[in-house]
Amino acid sequence: MSTAWSFYLSTVMVYLGVNVMACLGLNLQYGFTGILNFSFIVYQAAGAYTAAVLTLGPHTAAMSFQRYIGGWSLPFPIPILAGGAVGGALAAAVGWIALRRLRGDYQAMVFLVVSLIATSVATNDVGLFNGSAGLSVIPKPLSGVVGMSLVGYQWFYVGITAIFCLLVYIVVRRITSSPLSRSLRAVRDHEQAAAALGKNVAALRMVSFVVGGVIAGISGAVLVGFISAWSPGAWLYPETFVFFTALIVGGTARNAGAALGALLVPVIFLESTRFLPQFGPPGLIDALQWVAIGLMALVFLWFWPRGVLPERRRIIALPTLRKESEREGAQA
Protein backbone atom coordinates (compact mmCIF):
# COMPACT_ATOMS: atom_id res chain seq x y z
CA MET A 1 0.00 0.00 0.00
CA SER A 2 1.44 3.32 -1.00
CA THR A 3 1.94 6.03 1.60
CA ALA A 4 -0.77 8.20 0.10
CA TRP A 5 -3.34 5.42 0.31
CA SER A 6 -2.28 4.53 3.81
CA PHE A 7 -2.67 8.17 4.81
CA TYR A 8 -6.08 8.43 3.18
CA LEU A 9 -7.35 5.15 4.57
CA SER A 10 -6.32 6.05 8.12
CA THR A 11 -8.05 9.44 7.78
CA VAL A 12 -11.27 7.78 6.65
CA MET A 13 -11.05 5.31 9.52
CA VAL A 14 -10.77 8.11 12.07
CA TYR A 15 -13.83 9.77 10.50
CA LEU A 16 -15.64 6.45 10.64
CA GLY A 17 -14.85 6.06 14.34
CA VAL A 18 -16.02 9.58 15.12
CA ASN A 19 -19.21 9.12 13.14
CA VAL A 20 -19.94 5.74 14.73
CA MET A 21 -19.63 7.34 18.17
CA ALA A 22 -21.91 10.21 17.16
CA CYS A 23 -24.51 7.88 15.65
CA LEU A 24 -24.49 5.66 18.73
CA GLY A 25 -25.07 8.75 20.88
CA LEU A 26 -27.85 10.13 18.70
CA ASN A 27 -29.40 6.68 18.42
CA LEU A 28 -29.66 6.53 22.19
CA GLN A 29 -31.52 9.85 22.14
CA TYR A 30 -33.62 9.44 19.00
CA GLY A 31 -33.84 5.71 18.37
CA PHE A 32 -34.32 4.50 21.92
CA THR A 33 -35.90 7.49 23.65
CA GLY A 34 -37.60 9.36 20.82
CA ILE A 35 -35.94 12.72 21.40
CA LEU A 36 -35.65 14.63 18.11
CA ASN A 37 -32.37 16.28 19.02
CA PHE A 38 -31.69 18.59 16.09
CA SER A 39 -28.95 20.27 18.12
CA PHE A 40 -26.77 17.16 18.44
CA ILE A 41 -23.94 18.82 16.55
CA VAL A 42 -23.81 21.61 19.15
CA TYR A 43 -22.69 19.23 21.90
CA GLN A 44 -20.16 17.74 19.52
CA ALA A 45 -18.86 21.22 18.72
CA ALA A 46 -18.75 22.12 22.41
CA GLY A 47 -16.72 19.02 23.20
CA ALA A 48 -14.38 19.79 20.33
CA TYR A 49 -13.95 23.39 21.45
CA THR A 50 -13.24 22.30 25.02
CA ALA A 51 -10.63 19.81 23.92
CA ALA A 52 -9.08 22.48 21.69
CA VAL A 53 -8.67 25.13 24.39
CA LEU A 54 -7.36 22.52 26.81
CA THR A 55 -4.55 21.60 24.43
CA LEU A 56 -3.82 24.93 22.74
CA GLY A 57 -1.92 26.28 25.72
CA PRO A 58 -1.99 29.81 27.13
CA HIS A 59 -2.22 32.97 25.07
CA THR A 60 1.44 33.35 24.39
CA ALA A 61 2.95 35.07 21.38
CA ALA A 62 2.58 31.97 19.20
CA MET A 63 -1.18 31.79 19.82
CA SER A 64 -1.91 35.51 19.96
CA PHE A 65 -3.42 35.47 16.45
CA GLN A 66 -6.54 33.78 17.77
CA ARG A 67 -8.65 34.36 20.84
CA TYR A 68 -10.30 31.72 22.98
CA ILE A 69 -11.53 31.04 26.48
CA GLY A 70 -8.85 30.01 28.95
CA GLY A 71 -6.00 28.13 27.36
CA TRP A 72 -4.23 25.23 29.02
CA SER A 73 -2.05 22.44 27.75
CA LEU A 74 -3.21 19.37 29.61
CA PRO A 75 -1.92 15.85 28.89
CA PHE A 76 -3.66 13.53 26.47
CA PRO A 77 -6.80 11.88 27.75
CA ILE A 78 -7.92 14.84 29.90
CA PRO A 79 -8.97 17.21 27.08
CA ILE A 80 -11.07 14.50 25.42
CA LEU A 81 -12.73 13.49 28.68
CA ALA A 82 -13.33 17.16 29.49
CA GLY A 83 -14.90 17.53 26.05
CA GLY A 84 -17.32 14.77 27.01
CA ALA A 85 -18.04 16.45 30.34
CA VAL A 86 -18.79 19.79 28.70
CA GLY A 87 -20.98 18.12 26.06
CA GLY A 88 -22.91 16.43 28.86
CA ALA A 89 -23.19 19.61 30.94
CA LEU A 90 -24.48 21.58 27.96
CA ALA A 91 -26.97 18.80 27.21
CA ALA A 92 -28.11 18.91 30.82
CA ALA A 93 -28.67 22.67 30.60
CA VAL A 94 -30.57 22.49 27.30
CA GLY A 95 -32.47 19.42 28.43
CA TRP A 96 -33.48 21.10 31.65
CA ILE A 97 -35.25 23.77 29.62
CA ALA A 98 -36.62 21.73 26.75
CA LEU A 99 -37.27 18.23 28.05
CA ARG A 100 -39.16 18.81 31.23
CA ARG A 101 -42.53 20.06 30.15
CA LEU A 102 -42.68 20.22 26.37
CA ARG A 103 -44.30 17.85 23.94
CA GLY A 104 -42.06 16.08 21.39
CA ASP A 105 -42.62 18.41 18.44
CA TYR A 106 -42.02 21.51 20.57
CA GLN A 107 -38.81 19.95 21.79
CA ALA A 108 -37.75 19.47 18.18
CA MET A 109 -38.46 23.14 17.45
CA VAL A 110 -36.45 24.27 20.46
CA PHE A 111 -33.51 22.02 19.57
CA LEU A 112 -33.44 23.36 16.02
CA VAL A 113 -33.47 26.92 17.36
CA VAL A 114 -30.68 26.05 19.83
CA SER A 115 -28.55 24.85 16.94
CA LEU A 116 -29.17 27.96 14.82
CA ILE A 117 -28.49 30.25 17.79
CA ALA A 118 -25.30 28.43 18.79
CA THR A 119 -23.93 28.99 15.28
CA SER A 120 -24.91 32.65 15.40
CA VAL A 121 -23.28 33.21 18.81
CA ALA A 122 -20.09 31.36 17.92
CA THR A 123 -19.77 33.24 14.64
CA ASN A 124 -20.45 36.68 16.08
CA ASP A 125 -18.60 36.42 19.37
CA VAL A 126 -15.02 36.96 18.31
CA GLY A 127 -13.84 37.35 21.91
CA LEU A 128 -14.90 33.88 23.02
CA PHE A 129 -14.86 31.73 19.91
CA ASN A 130 -12.65 33.74 17.52
CA GLY A 131 -15.62 34.35 15.23
CA SER A 132 -16.10 32.54 11.97
CA ALA A 133 -12.33 32.03 11.63
CA GLY A 134 -12.43 29.52 14.47
CA LEU A 135 -9.34 27.92 15.98
CA SER A 136 -6.42 26.38 14.20
CA VAL A 137 -3.02 24.75 14.91
CA ILE A 138 -4.56 22.75 17.75
CA PRO A 139 -1.80 20.37 18.90
CA LYS A 140 -2.36 16.69 18.16
CA PRO A 141 -2.48 14.55 21.28
CA LEU A 142 0.77 12.74 22.16
CA SER A 143 2.31 13.79 18.85
CA GLY A 144 5.44 15.02 20.64
CA VAL A 145 5.71 11.92 22.82
CA VAL A 146 5.38 9.02 20.45
CA GLY A 147 7.78 10.37 17.83
CA MET A 148 6.39 8.59 14.79
CA SER A 149 6.35 9.32 11.09
CA LEU A 150 3.36 11.21 9.69
CA VAL A 151 1.63 8.06 8.47
CA GLY A 152 2.62 6.19 11.59
CA TYR A 153 0.95 8.81 13.74
CA GLN A 154 -2.14 8.62 11.54
CA TRP A 155 -2.50 4.92 12.39
CA PHE A 156 -1.70 5.65 16.01
CA TYR A 157 -4.64 8.06 16.00
CA VAL A 158 -6.86 5.40 14.42
CA GLY A 159 -5.98 3.35 17.49
CA ILE A 160 -6.94 6.19 19.88
CA THR A 161 -10.23 6.64 18.02
CA ALA A 162 -10.89 2.91 18.16
CA ILE A 163 -10.34 2.86 21.92
CA PHE A 164 -12.80 5.69 22.51
CA CYS A 165 -15.23 4.15 20.06
CA LEU A 166 -15.05 0.88 21.98
CA LEU A 167 -15.59 2.65 25.31
CA VAL A 168 -18.61 4.48 23.93
CA TYR A 169 -19.96 1.23 22.50
CA ILE A 170 -19.57 -0.56 25.84
CA VAL A 171 -21.44 2.21 27.67
CA VAL A 172 -24.23 2.38 25.09
CA ARG A 173 -24.46 -1.40 25.00
CA ARG A 174 -24.76 -1.51 28.80
CA ILE A 175 -27.67 0.90 28.59
CA THR A 176 -29.45 -0.64 25.63
CA SER A 177 -29.29 -4.17 26.98
CA SER A 178 -30.46 -3.23 30.45
CA PRO A 179 -33.95 -2.74 31.87
CA LEU A 180 -33.30 1.00 31.56
CA SER A 181 -33.56 0.66 27.80
CA ARG A 182 -36.99 -0.90 28.19
CA SER A 183 -38.10 2.15 30.15
CA LEU A 184 -36.60 4.44 27.53
CA ARG A 185 -38.45 2.64 24.75
CA ALA A 186 -41.64 2.82 26.79
CA VAL A 187 -41.20 6.60 27.00
CA ARG A 188 -40.64 6.70 23.26
CA ASP A 189 -43.60 4.55 22.30
CA HIS A 190 -46.18 5.64 24.82
CA GLU A 191 -45.32 8.44 27.14
CA GLN A 192 -48.57 8.40 29.10
CA ALA A 193 -48.49 4.65 29.60
CA ALA A 194 -44.92 4.83 30.85
CA ALA A 195 -45.88 7.62 33.25
CA ALA A 196 -48.91 5.65 34.41
CA LEU A 197 -46.64 2.72 35.27
CA GLY A 198 -44.67 5.02 37.54
CA LYS A 199 -41.78 5.83 35.23
CA ASN A 200 -40.40 9.34 35.59
CA VAL A 201 -40.62 10.31 31.93
CA ALA A 202 -38.71 13.59 32.21
CA ALA A 203 -35.87 11.99 34.19
CA LEU A 204 -35.57 9.09 31.74
CA ARG A 205 -35.40 11.47 28.80
CA MET A 206 -32.83 13.52 30.66
CA VAL A 207 -30.59 10.48 31.30
CA SER A 208 -30.61 9.53 27.65
CA PHE A 209 -30.11 13.13 26.55
CA VAL A 210 -27.14 13.77 28.83
CA VAL A 211 -25.43 10.46 28.01
CA GLY A 212 -25.91 11.31 24.33
CA GLY A 213 -24.41 14.74 25.02
CA VAL A 214 -21.33 13.22 26.68
CA ILE A 215 -20.83 10.89 23.72
CA ALA A 216 -21.24 13.81 21.31
CA GLY A 217 -18.64 15.78 23.26
CA ILE A 218 -16.15 12.92 23.21
CA SER A 219 -16.62 12.32 19.50
CA GLY A 220 -16.09 16.01 18.78
CA ALA A 221 -12.99 16.09 20.95
CA VAL A 222 -11.50 13.07 19.19
CA LEU A 223 -12.21 14.67 15.82
CA VAL A 224 -10.69 18.05 16.71
CA GLY A 225 -7.48 16.42 17.93
CA PHE A 226 -7.17 14.79 14.53
CA ILE A 227 -7.98 17.69 12.20
CA SER A 228 -6.42 20.30 14.56
CA ALA A 229 -8.89 22.98 13.54
CA TRP A 230 -12.27 24.14 14.77
CA SER A 231 -14.64 26.64 13.19
CA PRO A 232 -18.34 27.35 13.77
CA GLY A 233 -19.08 26.93 10.07
CA ALA A 234 -18.19 23.24 10.27
CA TRP A 235 -20.83 22.45 12.90
CA LEU A 236 -24.09 23.66 11.34
CA TYR A 237 -27.47 22.06 11.97
CA PRO A 238 -27.58 20.16 8.64
CA GLU A 239 -24.64 18.13 9.96
CA THR A 240 -26.99 16.78 12.61
CA PHE A 241 -29.31 15.82 9.80
CA VAL A 242 -26.55 13.67 8.29
CA PHE A 243 -26.57 11.62 11.50
CA PHE A 244 -30.36 11.37 11.39
CA THR A 245 -30.15 10.13 7.82
CA ALA A 246 -27.49 7.65 8.88
CA LEU A 247 -29.79 6.29 11.60
CA ILE A 248 -32.77 6.10 9.23
CA VAL A 249 -30.70 4.25 6.63
CA GLY A 250 -28.91 1.97 9.08
CA GLY A 251 -31.86 1.30 11.33
CA THR A 252 -32.95 3.18 14.44
CA ALA A 253 -32.98 1.73 17.94
CA ARG A 254 -30.28 -0.77 17.10
CA ASN A 255 -26.60 -0.19 17.79
CA ALA A 256 -25.44 -2.20 14.79
CA GLY A 257 -27.83 -0.16 12.66
CA ALA A 258 -26.33 3.08 13.94
CA ALA A 259 -22.82 1.84 13.17
CA LEU A 260 -23.84 0.66 9.71
CA GLY A 261 -25.52 4.01 9.03
CA ALA A 262 -22.37 5.83 10.13
CA LEU A 263 -20.42 3.76 7.63
CA LEU A 264 -22.90 4.17 4.77
CA VAL A 265 -23.94 7.82 4.93
CA PRO A 266 -21.27 10.14 6.38
CA VAL A 267 -18.34 7.95 5.35
CA ILE A 268 -19.04 6.00 2.16
CA PHE A 269 -21.57 8.36 0.57
CA LEU A 270 -19.96 11.67 1.48
CA GLU A 271 -16.41 10.39 0.87
CA SER A 272 -17.20 8.86 -2.50
CA THR A 273 -18.45 12.19 -3.86
CA ARG A 274 -14.94 13.50 -3.20
CA PHE A 275 -13.76 11.48 -6.18
CA LEU A 276 -16.26 13.05 -8.56
CA PRO A 277 -14.72 15.38 -11.11
CA GLN A 278 -15.32 19.01 -10.20
CA PHE A 279 -18.05 20.55 -12.31
CA GLY A 280 -20.19 23.65 -12.24
CA PRO A 281 -19.67 26.69 -10.04
CA PRO A 282 -18.12 26.31 -6.58
CA GLY A 283 -20.59 25.06 -4.02
CA LEU A 284 -22.68 23.17 -6.58
CA ILE A 285 -21.42 19.73 -5.58
CA ASP A 286 -21.99 20.54 -1.90
CA ALA A 287 -25.55 21.64 -2.62
CA LEU A 288 -26.21 18.51 -4.69
CA GLN A 289 -24.82 16.43 -1.86
CA TRP A 290 -27.27 17.98 0.60
CA VAL A 291 -30.17 17.43 -1.79
CA ALA A 292 -29.08 13.81 -2.10
CA ILE A 293 -28.90 13.39 1.68
CA GLY A 294 -32.40 14.85 2.04
CA LEU A 295 -33.76 12.61 -0.71
CA MET A 296 -32.03 9.60 0.82
CA ALA A 297 -33.84 10.21 4.11
CA LEU A 298 -37.18 10.61 2.32
CA VAL A 299 -36.69 7.52 0.14
CA PHE A 300 -35.76 5.36 3.11
CA LEU A 301 -38.65 6.70 5.21
CA TRP A 302 -40.98 5.85 2.34
CA PHE A 303 -39.72 2.41 1.29
CA TRP A 304 -37.75 1.10 4.26
CA PRO A 305 -38.84 3.16 7.27
CA ARG A 306 -37.19 0.66 9.61
CA GLY A 307 -33.80 0.86 7.91
CA VAL A 308 -31.38 -1.81 6.72
CA LEU A 309 -31.13 -3.41 10.14
CA PRO A 310 -34.60 -2.99 11.67
CA GLU A 311 -35.20 -2.80 15.39
CA ARG A 312 -35.66 -6.26 16.82
CA ARG A 313 -39.19 -7.14 17.75
CA ARG A 314 -39.26 -7.81 21.41
CA ILE A 315 -42.13 -10.15 22.07
CA ILE A 316 -42.49 -11.42 25.57
CA ALA A 317 -44.84 -14.36 25.94
CA LEU A 318 -47.01 -14.21 29.01
CA PRO A 319 -46.24 -17.47 30.82
CA THR A 320 -49.52 -17.86 32.72
CA LEU A 321 -51.64 -17.27 29.66
CA ARG A 322 -49.71 -19.81 27.66
CA LYS A 323 -50.14 -22.41 30.37
CA GLU A 324 -53.87 -21.89 30.42
CA SER A 325 -54.14 -22.23 26.68
CA GLU A 326 -52.03 -25.39 26.82
CA ARG A 327 -54.30 -26.73 29.49
CA GLU A 328 -57.32 -25.96 27.38
CA GLY A 329 -55.64 -27.69 24.46
CA ALA A 330 -55.01 -30.76 26.63
CA GLN A 331 -58.60 -30.85 27.78
CA ALA A 332 -59.87 -30.63 24.23
Add this chain to the structure above:
Amino acid sequence: MFLQTVGFGIVTASILALAAVGFTVQFSVTNILNLAYGDVMTASAFVAYVSATAGLNPWIGMITGGIFGSLFSYLLNRFVYTPFIRRGSKLFVMIIVTISMSLILQNVMQIIWGPNFFTVPIPAGSSVRFLGMIFTTSQIVIIAVAVAAMLGLHSLLTFTKLGKAMRATATDPELARNCGIRTKRITDLAWLLSGLLCGLGGVALVIDLGSFQSTTGGEFLVPIIAAAILGGVGQPYGAMLGALVIGMATEMAALVINPEYKEVVAFGLLIVMLLIRPQGLLAEVASQKEVAA
Protein backbone atom coordinates in the same frame (compact mmCIF):
# COMPACT_ATOMS: atom_id res chain seq x y z
CA MET B 1 -33.49 57.57 18.42
CA PHE B 2 -35.81 55.70 20.75
CA LEU B 3 -38.86 56.54 18.66
CA GLN B 4 -37.05 55.50 15.51
CA THR B 5 -36.27 52.16 17.15
CA VAL B 6 -39.96 51.77 17.97
CA GLY B 7 -40.59 52.39 14.28
CA PHE B 8 -38.13 49.64 13.29
CA GLY B 9 -39.77 47.43 15.88
CA ILE B 10 -43.18 47.95 14.27
CA VAL B 11 -41.79 47.01 10.86
CA THR B 12 -40.06 43.89 12.19
CA ALA B 13 -43.18 42.97 14.16
CA SER B 14 -45.29 43.30 10.99
CA ILE B 15 -43.08 40.92 9.03
CA LEU B 16 -42.91 38.55 11.96
CA ALA B 17 -46.68 38.70 12.42
CA LEU B 18 -47.25 37.63 8.81
CA ALA B 19 -44.78 34.77 9.12
CA ALA B 20 -45.56 33.61 12.66
CA VAL B 21 -49.35 33.68 12.20
CA GLY B 22 -48.98 31.62 9.03
CA PHE B 23 -46.70 29.18 10.85
CA THR B 24 -49.05 28.78 13.78
CA VAL B 25 -52.20 28.38 11.61
CA GLN B 26 -50.41 25.75 9.56
CA PHE B 27 -49.35 23.85 12.66
CA SER B 28 -52.64 24.05 14.53
CA VAL B 29 -55.03 23.17 11.71
CA THR B 30 -52.90 20.64 9.85
CA ASN B 31 -51.00 19.28 12.87
CA ILE B 32 -47.77 19.17 10.86
CA LEU B 33 -44.76 20.99 12.22
CA ASN B 34 -43.47 22.28 8.89
CA LEU B 35 -39.79 23.08 9.38
CA ALA B 36 -39.52 23.86 5.66
CA TYR B 37 -41.61 26.98 6.33
CA GLY B 38 -38.63 29.36 6.26
CA ASP B 39 -37.43 27.92 2.98
CA VAL B 40 -40.83 28.35 1.36
CA MET B 41 -40.51 32.00 2.45
CA THR B 42 -37.17 32.23 0.62
CA ALA B 43 -38.63 30.54 -2.46
CA SER B 44 -41.48 33.08 -2.50
CA ALA B 45 -38.93 35.87 -2.21
CA PHE B 46 -37.10 34.47 -5.23
CA VAL B 47 -40.38 34.40 -7.17
CA ALA B 48 -40.96 38.05 -6.26
CA TYR B 49 -37.39 38.81 -7.28
CA VAL B 50 -37.77 37.09 -10.64
CA SER B 51 -41.08 38.78 -11.43
CA ALA B 52 -39.76 42.19 -10.31
CA THR B 53 -36.60 41.91 -12.40
CA ALA B 54 -38.75 40.79 -15.34
CA GLY B 55 -40.24 44.26 -15.28
CA LEU B 56 -43.35 43.80 -13.17
CA ASN B 57 -44.15 46.32 -10.46
CA PRO B 58 -42.32 45.07 -7.32
CA TRP B 59 -45.52 45.28 -5.29
CA ILE B 60 -47.19 43.01 -7.80
CA GLY B 61 -44.10 40.87 -7.25
CA MET B 62 -45.09 40.68 -3.60
CA ILE B 63 -48.51 39.40 -4.59
CA THR B 64 -47.04 36.80 -6.96
CA GLY B 65 -44.70 35.78 -4.13
CA GLY B 66 -47.69 35.37 -1.83
CA ILE B 67 -49.62 33.33 -4.39
CA PHE B 68 -46.57 31.17 -5.02
CA GLY B 69 -46.15 30.55 -1.29
CA SER B 70 -49.80 29.58 -1.09
CA LEU B 71 -49.76 27.14 -4.00
CA PHE B 72 -46.37 25.71 -3.11
CA SER B 73 -47.41 25.00 0.49
CA TYR B 74 -50.57 23.32 -0.77
CA LEU B 75 -48.62 21.15 -3.21
CA LEU B 76 -45.99 20.35 -0.58
CA ASN B 77 -48.72 19.00 1.64
CA ARG B 78 -50.62 17.30 -1.16
CA PHE B 79 -47.68 15.48 -2.72
CA VAL B 80 -45.21 15.01 0.13
CA TYR B 81 -46.67 15.35 3.60
CA THR B 82 -50.11 13.78 3.10
CA PRO B 83 -48.74 10.66 1.34
CA PHE B 84 -46.32 10.11 4.22
CA ILE B 85 -49.13 10.46 6.76
CA ARG B 86 -51.30 8.05 4.75
CA ARG B 87 -48.43 5.62 4.87
CA GLY B 88 -48.63 5.75 8.63
CA SER B 89 -45.67 7.99 9.43
CA LYS B 90 -45.76 9.11 13.03
CA LEU B 91 -45.13 12.53 14.51
CA PHE B 92 -41.33 12.09 14.74
CA VAL B 93 -41.04 10.84 11.22
CA MET B 94 -43.14 13.71 9.88
CA ILE B 95 -40.81 16.24 11.50
CA ILE B 96 -37.85 14.54 9.83
CA VAL B 97 -39.74 14.59 6.53
CA THR B 98 -40.28 18.36 6.84
CA ILE B 99 -36.67 19.01 7.77
CA SER B 100 -35.57 16.90 4.78
CA MET B 101 -37.76 19.08 2.58
CA SER B 102 -36.20 22.16 4.17
CA LEU B 103 -32.71 20.93 3.31
CA ILE B 104 -33.73 19.94 -0.21
CA LEU B 105 -35.48 23.25 -0.94
CA GLN B 106 -32.64 25.33 0.47
CA ASN B 107 -30.05 23.53 -1.61
CA VAL B 108 -32.12 23.44 -4.78
CA MET B 109 -32.32 27.23 -4.48
CA GLN B 110 -28.58 27.28 -3.93
CA ILE B 111 -28.12 25.20 -7.09
CA ILE B 112 -30.31 27.54 -9.12
CA TRP B 113 -29.10 30.88 -7.76
CA GLY B 114 -25.73 30.09 -6.24
CA PRO B 115 -24.45 31.52 -2.97
CA ASN B 116 -25.01 35.12 -4.13
CA PHE B 117 -27.08 37.83 -2.53
CA PHE B 118 -30.08 39.26 -4.37
CA THR B 119 -32.13 42.42 -3.97
CA VAL B 120 -35.75 42.88 -4.97
CA PRO B 121 -35.63 46.18 -6.84
CA ILE B 122 -37.91 48.54 -4.95
CA PRO B 123 -37.89 52.17 -6.03
CA ALA B 124 -36.75 54.38 -3.13
CA GLY B 125 -39.95 56.17 -2.26
CA SER B 126 -40.22 59.32 -0.18
CA SER B 127 -40.01 58.90 3.56
CA VAL B 128 -43.02 59.50 5.76
CA ARG B 129 -42.95 61.06 9.22
CA PHE B 130 -45.44 59.77 11.72
CA LEU B 131 -45.44 60.56 15.45
CA GLY B 132 -41.72 61.32 15.33
CA MET B 133 -40.94 58.04 13.55
CA ILE B 134 -39.65 58.02 10.00
CA PHE B 135 -40.74 55.25 7.64
CA THR B 136 -39.79 54.60 4.03
CA THR B 137 -42.61 53.95 1.58
CA SER B 138 -41.80 50.24 1.45
CA GLN B 139 -41.93 50.00 5.23
CA ILE B 140 -45.36 51.67 5.22
CA VAL B 141 -46.55 49.17 2.61
CA ILE B 142 -45.21 46.25 4.67
CA ILE B 143 -47.02 47.50 7.78
CA ALA B 144 -50.21 48.04 5.77
CA VAL B 145 -50.04 44.55 4.27
CA ALA B 146 -49.51 43.01 7.71
CA VAL B 147 -52.35 44.96 9.31
CA ALA B 148 -54.66 44.13 6.42
CA ALA B 149 -53.72 40.44 6.61
CA MET B 150 -54.27 40.33 10.37
CA LEU B 151 -57.64 42.08 10.13
CA GLY B 152 -58.62 39.82 7.25
CA LEU B 153 -57.64 36.71 9.20
CA HIS B 154 -59.46 37.98 12.27
CA SER B 155 -62.70 38.51 10.34
CA LEU B 156 -62.28 35.16 8.61
CA LEU B 157 -61.83 33.31 11.90
CA THR B 158 -64.60 35.12 13.79
CA PHE B 159 -67.31 36.01 11.31
CA THR B 160 -67.31 33.33 8.62
CA LYS B 161 -68.43 29.73 8.72
CA LEU B 162 -65.16 28.75 7.10
CA GLY B 163 -63.15 30.37 9.89
CA LYS B 164 -65.23 28.67 12.54
CA ALA B 165 -64.77 25.34 10.78
CA MET B 166 -61.04 25.99 10.76
CA ARG B 167 -60.97 26.70 14.47
CA ALA B 168 -63.05 23.62 15.14
CA THR B 169 -60.67 21.47 13.07
CA ALA B 170 -57.69 22.91 14.94
CA THR B 171 -59.22 22.16 18.33
CA ASP B 172 -60.50 18.66 17.69
CA PRO B 173 -60.36 17.23 14.17
CA GLU B 174 -62.43 14.13 14.91
CA LEU B 175 -65.19 16.01 16.66
CA ALA B 176 -65.20 18.52 13.82
CA ARG B 177 -65.58 15.73 11.28
CA ASN B 178 -68.42 14.22 13.27
CA CYS B 179 -70.15 17.60 13.19
CA GLY B 180 -70.16 17.47 9.40
CA ILE B 181 -67.15 19.65 8.73
CA ARG B 182 -65.17 18.47 5.74
CA THR B 183 -61.87 18.52 7.57
CA LYS B 184 -59.83 17.49 4.54
CA ARG B 185 -61.03 20.51 2.61
CA ILE B 186 -60.47 22.72 5.63
CA THR B 187 -56.93 21.41 5.93
CA ASP B 188 -56.27 22.15 2.25
CA LEU B 189 -57.59 25.67 2.74
CA ALA B 190 -55.41 26.08 5.82
CA TRP B 191 -52.36 25.19 3.71
CA LEU B 192 -53.37 27.72 1.07
CA LEU B 193 -54.04 30.43 3.65
CA SER B 194 -50.95 29.85 5.77
CA GLY B 195 -48.89 29.54 2.59
CA LEU B 196 -50.16 32.94 1.48
CA LEU B 197 -49.04 34.48 4.78
CA CYS B 198 -45.75 32.60 4.46
CA GLY B 199 -45.15 33.95 0.96
CA LEU B 200 -46.11 37.51 1.85
CA GLY B 201 -43.93 37.31 4.96
CA GLY B 202 -41.00 36.06 2.90
CA VAL B 203 -41.24 38.89 0.36
CA ALA B 204 -41.74 41.48 3.13
CA LEU B 205 -38.70 40.10 4.94
CA VAL B 206 -36.34 40.39 1.98
CA ILE B 207 -37.66 43.85 1.04
CA ASP B 208 -36.97 45.02 4.58
CA LEU B 209 -33.56 43.32 4.80
CA GLY B 210 -32.50 44.77 1.45
CA SER B 211 -30.69 41.64 0.29
CA PHE B 212 -31.20 37.93 0.66
CA GLN B 213 -29.83 34.52 -0.33
CA SER B 214 -30.98 30.93 -0.28
CA THR B 215 -30.57 30.55 3.49
CA THR B 216 -32.33 33.79 4.56
CA GLY B 217 -35.74 32.31 5.31
CA GLY B 218 -34.34 29.29 7.12
CA GLU B 219 -32.45 31.59 9.48
CA PHE B 220 -35.58 33.64 10.10
CA LEU B 221 -37.18 30.52 11.58
CA VAL B 222 -35.66 31.45 14.96
CA PRO B 223 -37.76 34.59 15.59
CA ILE B 224 -40.78 32.92 13.94
CA ILE B 225 -40.66 29.99 16.35
CA ALA B 226 -39.95 32.35 19.24
CA ALA B 227 -43.00 34.49 18.39
CA ALA B 228 -45.20 31.45 17.82
CA ILE B 229 -44.21 29.76 21.11
CA LEU B 230 -44.38 33.06 23.01
CA GLY B 231 -47.98 33.48 21.98
CA GLY B 232 -48.83 29.82 22.46
CA VAL B 233 -48.49 27.64 19.38
CA GLY B 234 -51.74 27.30 17.47
CA GLN B 235 -53.00 30.68 18.62
CA PRO B 236 -53.17 33.21 15.77
CA TYR B 237 -53.77 36.09 18.17
CA GLY B 238 -51.01 34.82 20.42
CA ALA B 239 -48.65 34.76 17.46
CA MET B 240 -49.57 38.37 16.64
CA LEU B 241 -48.83 39.37 20.23
CA GLY B 242 -45.64 37.28 20.20
CA ALA B 243 -44.57 38.95 16.96
CA LEU B 244 -45.07 42.36 18.51
CA VAL B 245 -43.08 41.45 21.63
CA ILE B 246 -40.25 39.76 19.71
CA GLY B 247 -40.14 42.49 17.05
CA MET B 248 -39.91 45.29 19.61
CA ALA B 249 -37.50 43.43 21.88
CA THR B 250 -35.09 42.53 19.09
CA GLU B 251 -34.97 46.09 17.73
CA MET B 252 -34.51 47.51 21.23
CA ALA B 253 -31.69 45.03 21.77
CA ALA B 254 -30.13 46.09 18.49
CA LEU B 255 -30.18 49.68 19.78
CA VAL B 256 -28.90 48.94 23.28
CA ILE B 257 -26.58 45.95 22.82
CA ASN B 258 -25.55 44.96 19.33
CA PRO B 259 -27.49 44.32 16.09
CA GLU B 260 -25.75 40.95 15.76
CA TYR B 261 -27.62 39.75 18.84
CA LYS B 262 -31.17 40.27 17.57
CA GLU B 263 -31.73 36.54 17.21
CA VAL B 264 -30.08 35.80 20.51
CA VAL B 265 -32.51 38.13 22.27
CA ALA B 266 -35.43 36.42 20.55
CA PHE B 267 -33.97 33.13 21.74
CA GLY B 268 -33.53 34.44 25.30
CA LEU B 269 -37.19 35.46 25.41
CA LEU B 270 -38.13 32.01 24.13
CA ILE B 271 -36.13 30.33 26.90
CA VAL B 272 -37.63 32.53 29.62
CA MET B 273 -41.07 31.79 28.26
CA LEU B 274 -40.45 28.05 28.19
CA LEU B 275 -39.29 28.16 31.79
CA ILE B 276 -42.13 30.16 33.26
CA ARG B 277 -45.10 29.57 30.96
CA PRO B 278 -44.47 26.89 28.35
CA GLN B 279 -48.07 26.95 27.15
CA GLY B 280 -47.62 30.51 25.84
CA LEU B 281 -49.23 33.83 26.63
CA LEU B 282 -52.70 32.93 25.37
CA ALA B 283 -53.26 29.37 26.28
CA GLU B 284 -56.87 28.20 26.28
CA VAL B 285 -56.71 26.09 23.13
CA ALA B 286 -53.12 25.20 23.84
CA SER B 287 -53.95 23.58 27.15
CA GLN B 288 -56.63 21.48 25.51
CA LYS B 289 -54.13 20.24 22.96
CA GLU B 290 -51.64 19.28 25.66
CA VAL B 291 -48.93 21.56 24.46
CA ALA B 292 -47.08 21.23 27.70
CA ALA B 293 -46.92 17.63 28.73
